[in-house]
Amino acid sequence: MSVFSVQLQMRFEIEKEIQQVIQMRDQWLQHAQLVPNQLVEMERKQSQGWFLEFVKDEDLVGIEENKKWLTGWLYSEEPNSTVITISGMGGLGKSTLVTNVYEPEKVNFPAHAWIVVSQIYSVDALLRNLLRKIDTVRPPTPTGIDKMDEHDLKEEIKKQLQNRKCLIVLDDVWEQQVYFQIHDAFQNLQANRILITTWKDHVGALASSTRHLELQPLARHDAFELFCRRAFYNKKGHECPMEFKEMATSIVDRCHGLPLAIVTIGSLLSSRPKMETWRHTYNQLQSELSKSDHVRAILNLSYHDLSGDLRNCFLYCSLFPEDYAMSRESLVRMWVAEGFVLGKGKNTPEDVAEGNLMELIHRNMLEAFEYDELGRVNTCKMHDIMRELALSVVKEEKFGSANDYGEMIQMDKDVRRLSLCGWKANTIIGVRFLICHTPC
Ligand SMILES: Nc1ncnc2c1ncn2[C@@H]1O[C@H](COP(=O)(O)OP(=O)(O)OP(=O)(O)O)[C@@H](O)[C@H]1O
Numbered sequence: 001m002s003v004f005s006v007q008l009q010m011r012f013e014i015e016k017e018i019q020q021v022i023q024m025r026d027q028w029l030q031h032a033q034l035v036p037n038q039l040v041e042m043e044r045k046q047s048q049g050w051f052l053e054f055v056k057d058e059d060l061v062g063i064e065e066n067k068k069w070l071t072g073w074l075y076s077e078e079p080n081s082t083v084i085t086i087s088g089m090g091g092l093g094k095s096t097l098v099t100n101v102y103e104p105e106k107v108n109f110p111a112h113a114w115i116v117v118s119q120i121y122s123v124d125a126l127l128r129n130l131l132r133k134i135d136t137v138r139p140p141t142p143t144g145i146d147k148m149d150e151h152d153l154k155e156e157i158k159k160q161l162q163n164r165k166c167l168i169v170l171d172d173v174w175e176q177q178v179y180f181q182i183h184d185a186f187q188n189l190q191a192n193r194i195l196i197t198t199w200k201d202h203v204g205a206l207a208s209s210t211r212h213l214e215l216q217p218l219a220r221h222d223a224f225e226l227f228c229r230r231a232f233y234n235k236k237g238h239e240c241p242m243e244f245k246e247m248a249t250s251i252v253d254r255c256h257g258l259p260l261a262i263v264t265i266g267s268l269l270s271s272r273p274k275m276e277t278w279r280h281t282y283n284q285l286q287s288e289l290s291k292s293d294h295v296r297a298i299l300n301l302s303y304h305d306l307s308g309d310l311r312n313c314f315l316y317c318s319l320f321p322e323d324y325a326m327s328r329e330s331l332v333r334m335w336v337a338e339g340f341v342l343g344k345g346k347n348t349p350e351d352v353a354e355g356n357l358m359e360l361i362h363r364n365m366l367e368a369f370e371y372d373e374l375g376r377v378n379t380c381k382m383h384d385i386m387r388e389l390a391l392s393v394v395k396e397e398k399f400g401s402a403n404d405y406g407e408m409i410q411m412d413k414d415v416r417r418l419s420l421c422g423w424k425a426n427t428i429i430g431v432r433f434l435i436c437h438t439p440c
Pocket residue numbers: 059060061062063088089090091092093094095096097172198199226259260263364367383384385
């Protein structure tokens with residue numbers, strides 16, 4: 001056989017394989033458009049057009065008293081008031097509460113910054129992040145901070161602060177040492193305030209007992225109100241119709257006053273006007289509850305309710321680093337490029353992808369983070385508990401592998417996507433098809 005005919009044969013084989021892959025993809029995508037619960041999908045389709053007005057609504061309940069305490073502590077002249085801690089389990093509303101104190105009050109602190117710490121962190125990256133984020137009227141941030149070491153970064157932060165009182169939020173701290181490792185970057189001013197949110201009691205103990213707020217679950221009536229605001233967002237006064245009251249109360253009781261669980265299940269049920277589907281969801285919830293704790297049961301339920309294309313879009317978001325602000329435009333392009341969405345009727349794949357993004361936000365599976373001047377979502381984030389759930393599915397299904405700060409030791413060779421955050425260039429030699437993020 002001549003060289004030419006061997007090449008021809010190889011080309012033929014490759015073309016055949018490509019055709020097979022395309023066929024498999026089309027079959028799979030067609031299948032993916034089928035929704036697990038057809039009844040639910042019909043109702044979902046009936047309620048198009050709710051996106052924009054809904055996602056901008058803050059809908060906070062039961063925060064006034066805590067907000068008053070925290071605001072008072074910001075300006076208290078009592079000694080030992082610098083560190084303020086807010087503790088409680090995931091999804092209880094710590095970050096939401098602190099945002100609602102930080103945003104209106106930060107103007108009274110000439111230097112302020114909000115830093116998300118998380119479980120895996122590096123001191124250098126934290127300080128660098130702090131330096132970039134400190135909002136002061138001081139000289140612009142110096143260039144070359146990427147190359148500075150811990151000592152230089154601290155010196156630079158001190159220079160930027162220059163005896164100005166600061167308000168720093170350290171969100172989601174897991175270890176006391178985070179604070180001890182960075183606190184000497186701040187001058188010892190009596191008026192400085194460091195607000196720390198945490199799941200951990202020992203981190204909560206960084207503050208004096210009079211400056212530690214142990215957040216409690218929502219009271220029953222607040223929990224019910226929050227649920228109704230989500231489930232009946234399109235009804236006048238968000239009122240729960242008589243015939244749904246008993247079922248709504250049972251569902252809310254299963255949430256144990258946890259806002260994340262309440263808003264997620266409320267959003268899930270909001271597109272279902274029929275009692276029959278509510279009962280169906282309630283039964284599913286009961287069975288999920290027998291397998292895992294109440295938050296995860298509810299989040300699992302939300303995930304399993306997604307159609308195939310939405311599941312892919314959702315899982316894809318977990319490959320971004322924790323607390324990463326994902327841009328709407330990039331997500332739309334990436335989902336289309338991945339083949340997760342197809343055009344429908346007059347709608348281009350981009351339109352459909354955008355609709356998917358809004359649906360995930362509506363379902364509380366992504367959170368709108370920034371809006372553009374037209375009021376459209378500009379960036380969104382994934383809640384850490386939601387990401388944790390998504391990553392467990394991602395791993396199980398070999399959808400991808402997310403590796404923050406170089407923790408990956410060995411990767412399953414069948415994994416289809418690889419995301420690395422905070423890795424040094426020379427440690428990723430030989431890796432192909434990757435999504436590489438700079439640390440935020
Ligand atoms: N008081 C509230 N009223 C209405 N919604 C709330 C309230 N508190 C929290 N939420 C909603 O609950 C969800 C979880 O809240 P949040 O992220 O603040 O919890 P968290 O305690 O910071 O969780 P984690 O420890 O995992 O970071 C958010 O979607 C938020 O919008």
